[in-house]
Amino acid sequence: MNVLNVMLQAQGGADYSFLIMMVAIFAIMYFFMIRPQNKKQKEIANFRKNLEVGQSVITAGGIYGKIKEIEDNAVIVEIASGVKIKVDKNSIYADAQAQANK
Structure with a gap:
């Protein structure tokens, strides 16, 4: 002790x-x-x-495109002429034009 x-x-x-x-x-x-x-x-x-229609964005997967349509939780992104994909809003990470200017 x-x-x-x-x-x-x-x-x-x-x-x-x-x-x-x-x-x-x-x-x-x-x-x-x-x-x-x-x-x-x-x-x-x-x-x-x-986010606005016509804005250039980059997705989490590294896909560059322009927003064509905005929904509640998703965004329609045009990645090439006539090619549109539906992407979750949470996977949009950056403005492509702002990234190009850096």
Whole structure:
């Protein structure tokens, strides 16, 4: 029992430094990983809300095309002259013209 008391007292001073270290690690992870990812997700969600007919887009599969029709949860994309595919709105990731300008 005496050994246990000595060990607990020896580690008592390290509790605050461990707590400070854990808070610092969480803060670093938040500002360098979590916050940028949340910002990116909000930008993509806003982009999907503002889709317009005639807009050039890129799908998650890497298919470039123009929006011909917008439905509730899907988008009709023309990928070639006369070739149209139906794509889920959640798989539209980028504006093709904005990507070309980068």
